[in-house]
Amino acid sequence: MADPALVVIEGGKLILQAYFNYMRQAGKTEEEAEALYQSEKSQFDFNKPSSLEDV
């Protein structure tokens, strides 16, 4: 059986790591969403329907 104090310390470390991982991921997701928005918007500005060839 493992030392309970050690289990609590290791558990605490895991929770902290998971929390920081979550925060980092959330920030990254927001940045990615903004980057996707900007990229689609700039392509949209180029894609004017009046430039489409008539068939």
Place this chain on the structure above:
Amino acid sequence: MFQRKQFTMLLVMLIAMVFLFGCPMVPTGAKPISQMTPKEKVTWMYGVYNSQYADYQSMTGHTWNDTTKTWEKTSSPTLSEDQKEILRKRKEVLTKVYPLIKLYDSKLNSGAVPDRETEQKIIDLLNGLQSM
């Protein structure tokens, strides 16, 4: 002192916490439109419009030049009358939806809430385009 049962419970709780915090968030594209934020909706609108626009360009022999940032005519595909009819309808819808998306985004950027009627009209037009 910790008993085996308590120790197992603690481990299960720790693993659950790791999964809860560690799982990546669901990407925008996987969400139904009704659950998207206005910003996610406008990104979706741009994305669908752009892909339909690119499809039209590709069918009429155009390719995107990333260096010059322009669509260039690279071939002259032969289109059947049915294909031409679909393309005409697509162009009509793309022309109709373009100013609506622009208006939707400008309202969003000015801090106003875009009206639901316009939003639904855009969604309907884009869904119609995708099913053509």
